[in-house]
Amino acid sequence: MENWKHDFAAVNGIKLHYVTQGEGKLLILMHGFPEFWYSWRQQIPALAAAGYKVVAVDMRGYNQSDKPVGVEHYTSNTLALDIKELIGHLGYEKAYVVGHDWGGGIAWQLAINHPEVIDKLAVLNCPLPIILQKNLLTNFSQFRKSWYMFLFQIPGLAERGMKRDLLKFFQRAFRGWSHNKAAFTDEVLQKYVEAFTGPYALTGPVNYYRAALRGAFGGNNKPKGPIMVDTLLIWGEDDRALGKELTYDTHKFMGKSFEIKYIKDSSHWVQQDAPELVNEYLIGFFKD
Secondary structure: OOOOEEEEEEEOOEEEEEEEEOOOEEEEEEOOOOOOHHHHOOOHHHHHHOOEEEEEEOOOOOOOOOOOOOHHHHOHHHHHHHHHHHHHHOOOOOEEEEEEOHHHHHHHHHHHHOHHHEEEEEEEOOOOHHHHHHHHHHOHHHHHHOHHHHHOOOOOHHHHHHHHOHHHHHHHHHHOOOOOHHHOOHHHHHHHHHHOOOOOOOHHHHHHHHHHHHOOOOOOOOOOOOEOOOEEEEEEEEOOOOOHHHHOOHHHHEOOOEEEEEEEEEEOOHHHHOHHHHHHHHHHHHOO
């Protein structure tokens, strides 16, 4: 951990915090909800050792990054532009891009809007947005798993519920779902509590869901054609939030190489449940 460098980048009208390690081709790591850069703690050193300049971002609204007020600041197009501008800010034209959960959703959007800045794409336990949207309307099993997304639309309700006992919230979210309970020690969970404490520390993350549902059927995040990026989808099979069936039609939207790696006995928190295997898959895929 002592080799991790913290820095900030002014991009897209805000300031993003990130942690970096290593030298070489740029590799961006994008976390999901309710997480922050630290969720990649078991990937950063392994990927750096494999010869990459690894940058793990606090996404807009999270931890030490800026938290603009207003749902309109958290659309998928805006969030994707954050990452495009971050790549340029770091002095690169392209990057290997990895996203988990909401970070995966933004990674998909980056591939739709700005494929020219992606060398290769890896997404962990996040379906293409258009596939999730369809399933929310037609798949009762997925609708039932996603009930919280609709609850989050009520202003302030989710924030009050989480804030009542943050530690218990993270214990349920991480230890309650994960297969690798040892990945979420008391010390680790306390870091999450600290990252989600302070003004707007909960509202920014929840605004991802609010902005997503409000614009879900407007068409902006639908692929305009095949996604022209080499892509790896990694999926922990025991995901309580997102059904495995959300992966089945992904290949229909891909215009370049595409593969799926399913990981048994792994939850939605796949990179923390099975870090060695996830690292192996990522390094193997990104290797030129």
